[in-house]
Amino acid sequence: MHEDASPEAQRETHRAHGEHHEGAHTDTAATARRAAAHGGPRSGLRLMHVHAHPDDESSKGAASTAMYVDQGAEVHVVTCTGGERGSILNPRMDRPDVLENMTEVRRAEMDAAREILGITQHWLGFVDSGWPDGDPKPPLPEGCFGLVPVEEAAEALVRLIRQVRPHVVTTYDERGGYPHPDHVMCHRVSVAAFEAAGDPDAYPEAGQPWTPSKLYYHHSFNRPRMTAIHEAMLERGLESPWAERLASWEPEPEWDARITTRVPCADYFEVRDRALLAHATQIDPDGHWFAVPMELSQSVWPTEDFERVVDRTGAPLPEDDLFAGVTPDPGAASAQ
Numbered sequence: 001m002h003e004d005a006s007p008e009a010q011r012e013t014h015r016a017h018g019e020h021h022e023g024a025h026t027d028t029a030a031t032a033r034r035a036a037a038h039g040g041p042r043s044g045l046r047l048m049h050v051h052a053h054p055d056d057e058s059s060k061g062a063a064s065t066a067m068y069v070d071q072g073a074e075v076h077v078v079t080c081t082g083g084e085r086g087s088i089l090n091p092r093m094d095r096p097d098v099l100e101n102m103t104e105v106r107r108a109e110m111d112a113a114r115e116i117l118g119i120t121q122h123w124l125g126f127v128d129s130g131w132p133d134g135d136p137k138p139p140l141p142e143g144c145f146g147l148v149p150v151e152e153a154a155e156a157l158v159r160l161i162r163q164v165r166p167h168v169v170t171t172y173d174e175r176g177g178y179p180h181p182d183h184v185m186c187h188r189v190s191v192a193a194f195e196a197a198g199d200p201d202a203y204p205e206a207g208q209p210w211t212p213s214k215l216y217y218h219h220s221f222n223r224p225r226m227t228a229i230h231e232a233m234l235e236r237g238l239e240s241p242w243a244e245r246l247a248s249w250e251p252e253p254e255w256d257a258r259i260t261t262r263v264p265c266a267d268y269f270e271v272r273d274r275a276l277l278a279h280a281t282q283i284d285p286d287g288h289w290f291a292v293p294m295e296l297s298q299s300v301w302p303t304e305d306f307e308r309v310v311d312r313t314g315a316p317l318p319e320d321d322l323f324a325g326v327t328p329d330p331g332a333a334s335a336q
């Protein structure tokens with residue numbers, strides 16, 4: 001989750017990530033959706049989201065992900081770390097057996113979310129840096145993602161980009177969306193790999209060069225959106241979960257003006273919420289993520305928002321589609 005509030009608030013937001021397994025049921029649902037979408041309007045188009053932890057794919061851009069899958073696009077999620085140092089943020093899951101097996105538990109949660117969203121997911125294999133708690137912040141643990149040299153981590157991602165050959169890549173902004181060391185690192189590695197993937201002189205051992213057409217940063221957790229939802233909650237006499245957050249979040253009109261692309265995907269907010277809840281250790285189902293009624297967020301802010309950072313298509317701005325201007329490959333054989 002993304003924004004620019006106090007460290008506590010930022011940490012709090014990061015907690016607003018996923019709960020219980022609906023594997024069997026959604027497995028069928030997602031398979032049916034993919035089958036129905038085969039040959040759909042987005043066939044032959046490939047999107048790659050690069051995320052820091054398991055659960056980030058379900059809290060950022062997840063509704064548009066589900067929509068594009070439904071329309072026949074191939075959506076890949078790269079998860080840089082295993083989320084090994086994540087805390088248990090759902091009181092119901094705060095049990096010794098869960099804590100002892102955090103890596104396995106988070107893998108199982110990711111399996112469930114992957115089925116719900118209908119994505120292909122890849123682990124990049126780095127180790128979670130954890131949130132550095134304290135003042136001053138402690139040093140990052142040895143061997144963690146945040147300490148890997150960017151060019152080394154980028155090679156792993158370049159290899160995947162050349163294999164998957166996405167037309168569109170998304171990642172976090174340069175502030176990481178929020179300042180978790182893994183999110184900032186995810187940004188750096190994604191930008192480096194996006195640039196290197198098409199360069200035959202870069203990482204020659206990592207596959208045939210592929211130049212993606214567009215790079216985006218996620219901007220869905222923007223202040224204007226939170227303000228609009230907050231005001232709509234108050235108008236309806238509901239308690240807003242965002243009062244405190246907004247009070248400590250200075251307006252940043254120039255930052256908000258960076259949004260170029262708003263993707264209408266309200267019909268898929270329900271899929272997003274289910275994917276998020278699949279990350280059972282990472283979200284409290286009674287927490288403020290779910291305090292806003294679905295139809296309110298659907299009517300007040302029906303889009304997920306992005307900033308187009310690199311464009312090789314010439315598509316005019318503003319846009320409402322990450323694939324605007326992209327032509328599917330002729331023959332559209334999908335590379336996996």
Ligand SMILES: [Zn+2]
Pocket residue numbers: 001014052053056180183
């Ligand atoms: Zn994260």
